[in-house]
Amino acid sequence: MPHADHDHRMKPGDFTELQGKVRDSAKLVFQGGGTKNALAAIPEGFACLDLANWTGITDYEPDEYTITVRAGTPVATVADVLIENGQCLPFDPLLVEAGATIGGSVASGLNGPGRYRYGGVRDFLLGVKYLDWKGDLVSGGGRVVKNAAGFDLPKLMVGSLGMYGGLVELTFKVFPRPISTITVGASYPTYDQATAAMVQLTLSPLEIFKLDIEPGARTYTLWFQLGGAPEALEQQRVRLTEYLGGAETQDLTAMNEDIFWHTASEFLWTSPSTTLVKVPLTPKKAALLEDDLVESGHSRRYSCAGNVLWLSWDVELGSLDSLLSSHNLAGLVVWGSAKRAVLGAWEPGEFARRIKRALDPENKFYGAVKWSDSRI
């Protein structure tokens, strides 16, 4: 019998139950670990299908660089298995220790600092199986590292927040982990100086895996991780100075390095009670936005070489909505109780609306997202 607890959550453990639940529900939200609480919220009138029992690695071929996993599987479980074979998910999933699942990582489309090196979850998701609004199992993509057949449904699911269906099984491309890494911080008095050094690094041949900017009191620290074989890393470390413009640097010990990036990936630098917002941007747009943020005192980090801002906002959201709009930027609320999932300048557009109409004509999966435009 499917297990149901007090809030009518269903936790199916086999596929027939899973499918039955989708067929029987008029309005449905799939839920993984709930680590992105703003995205996992269950709107009124929606049933919740909890994937806690829908777990397991169904196929792993280390020599193929591929792994296939049920959507409810904790990322930590997958990461542990990959590490045994010297491999990793190169998009560097977030909130792993907090309990993020593979399905939630895909649906939220969030990437950690390590996405800088080889790409985001969109670049490593090869295949997807999901239950559509009728409860039928749909497969898209494939299980090999290269495939160009059919529309790329796996990519469509990335960041979709479950609006097209319930993710059931996912196949990823994996890569070898770097044999060793070093993390170095370089401090600058202004954001512009930190960015200028960052740009030099992004154009350099150095094998950079992570590249974040951490604003502090009167200083901006450029943190970056280099990866590779130890001998090669030593030589790269020597070359660094030419790109850093004489900045004061600090090298983290191996232990501190782990703690440092763990803090970033688990958002330990901010309080879970604040609103956490993801803002995609570019280094130039980041510089303009930073001008407006610098006096505000909100905790924040720029990640992936100025391509994303993680902003912890502890006052009312209306002002952030206006600020983002004025910069023509949009933000996704990851933690917090915002009425909308998206703030700032964001419009789904006609293409998105047509895809939604095609895949979920009855809005069964509208659920977990409080889109600013409910028509999507």
Add this chain to the structure above:
Amino acid sequence: MTRDDLRDGLAAIYPAERLLTNPAQLVSYESDALTSYRERPAVVVLAETQAEVIETVGVCHALGVPFVARGSGTSLSGGSLPVPGGVVIALNRLNRIIKIDPDERIAIVETGVINLEVTKAAAPYGLLYAPDPSSQPICTIGGNLAFNSGGAHCLKYGMTSNHILGLRVVLPDGEVVDLGGESVESIGPDLVGLYVGSEGLFGIALQATLRLLPKPEASQTVLAAYNSLAAAGETVSEIVASGLVPAALEIMDNLAIQAAEAAVQAGYPLDCEGLLIVELDGEEASVAHDFVELMRIIHASEAYQVVVAQDADERLQIWKGRKSAFSAVGRLSPDYIVQDGVVPRSRLSEALLDIQHLGDKYELRVANVFHAGDGNLHPLILFDGRTPGVLEKAEQLAGDILQLCVDYGGSITGEHGIGMEKRAFMPLMFSEVDMDTLHTIHRQIDPQGLSNQGKMFPS
């Protein structure tokens, strides 16, 4: 609709010299690189601006006339085959490089830009556009993104889709939408990801924002010759298992080597049954380290001859042979079909043996060139189309090879796309529910089914 309505509608957009209707002018647009398919369009227009493309799509939509966007016509799957009586919108003149921004490492280009031109424009900043299909010197970005083209360096760098950040597209009914942006991060569903590889069925991409990468500082390119394909394949497995991520891992069989040598004298050993090409690239110290490891693996393998490119010219020469292999095979045979299936890397040797047996069964020669690192096969089936029944036999063999790829858990196309050529084979890979889903999406985007009509879906 009459043909006059169409001609009047287009004549309002294009001057006479860019509106081709004369059969002698149309003939060169009748097919692409899949030359066994040929159809005559009613009109070819040579668009120079995005506005012209948008207006053309508007006219076609209003009159219910099918249209096909065409770049350089290098599709190997018949992806830009015209529709009889339809319009071909040629995009080669829609070729402005709008912006190269080295600080943000992006290029914004119109979709008629030639792939290699992007890398040339980015080179002064030490940047490159990574996707490098063999047709790189002539194929366009628009064609690349419509078919999610690959290339020799996909193992490390991914396919076209991994390098497109934003798009401006005209949907099949003339509506213009912007997808994605200039950041590598985004929110909401990955619509750019869905659009790329949609084979022209979602309208026409007008402009694309491309991700640029720093040009690798160092590279090492190694040729290793083996007495069997299996031994070359075994070495690929060893390299992959070692934790190295080579930029490229390619294998050619004897027939392909013979053809390439005859065409470009790349210096390949002619007696070799399996030739492995491995390329490492990246930061100098890293490449030096990885090279030692690579050579250890190759020397421990059954390679009977190993050549390391000593400079950029030698490296180019090695690649010239590989990249010319398809056209070179034309020297061995009046006609050929190139297939593009994928098998799991570890099943490569078995799959190649099966292909050899199938070739024997059909009494047709098959040359093999493949991206071994990705398990992406390119069997070239040689035949003489002048002999009655042989084309059909070659197509049957091609179909058997695709079935074999699916049976091994792979794909019917790694990088050439479905196009016209493989549309009948889609149901091998996708269930009825899967196909219904693809159809449903297609119908919502293009209810009249005008944009690149006939591609991807079985007729």
